[in-house]
Amino acid sequence: MAFLLDVIKGIFMGIANVIPGVSGGTMAVSLGIYDKFISSITGFFKNWRKSCKILLPIVIGIGIGIIGFxxxxxxxxxxxxxVTCMTFVGLIFGGLPMLYTDMRAKMTETKSKIGVGNVIAFVGLFAVVVGLPMLGVGSETSSVLAGTPVNMLILFFVGVIAAATMVIPGVSGSLVLMILGYYYGIINTIKNFLEALKVMDLDALLNGFLVLVPFGIGVLIGIAGIAKIIEYLFNKHSVMTYSAIFGLVLGSPIAIFYNTGLYKHLNEVSIIKLFLGLILCIIGGVMTYYLGKKEA
Structure with missing residues (x-):
């Protein structure tokens, strides 16, 4: 049962990583698996059996979520x-009670109080996640990326950058990919690779392999690198880190609404869609809260 629950949580993380403006790290926090996910990555070589046991269902779920979505x-x-945005707002906000409980526990453990530094961390990171979409996006392409040596090198570094941001709660890796101008290229390459796999188009498969492998290697290196930093922050500056995460989480819905362009059309939302969106938001929140409590 625990394995299946972690697969489901991984699916939500994978889906979140595909949507620009939604953070896979935030989803992991909301679902209550962020700490063990990070510690399993950083401690992989110290206790690889335990790390594999924890990471396997989550990684399977992430793969299903990314490919499916x-x-x-x-x-x-x-x-x-x-409706889609409201569902994810609910999924994100549903984890706030568990996040608050964890923060209070750390404050009691370390005998800390909310100070000026915590407020600055909250406001600063809130501003980062809200301001990131407003930086504008690079020149996007809707075509499939070519597996040239130059592209392979670029995609390796793009993977490192995107993965690092995927792990940080509140920061959307897919949004960063969009800003760098590679979001739709990666999405279309994945879709083209899967379609080629169905008909065994070897040329298309080779091109997809040459694009996705260096990107994937960059992703793995980026996750491993940033995980060490995140673990250090939780161990040495836990309350301030939680304050920053609160800022990132609370700023995520604004980033979602801005990045999708929804904020321009809110007055056009029908009563039926408004009602359905609110219902799905509540359902998403309850689901995340329940999954988080299961983990706790």
């Missing part, structure tokens, strides 16, 4: 933008 993301965000 790659096909759905464009349709949902273009045809059902408000």
């Amino acid at each position: 790659t096909y759905a993301i464009e349709y949902l965000l273009s045809q059902h933008t408000f």
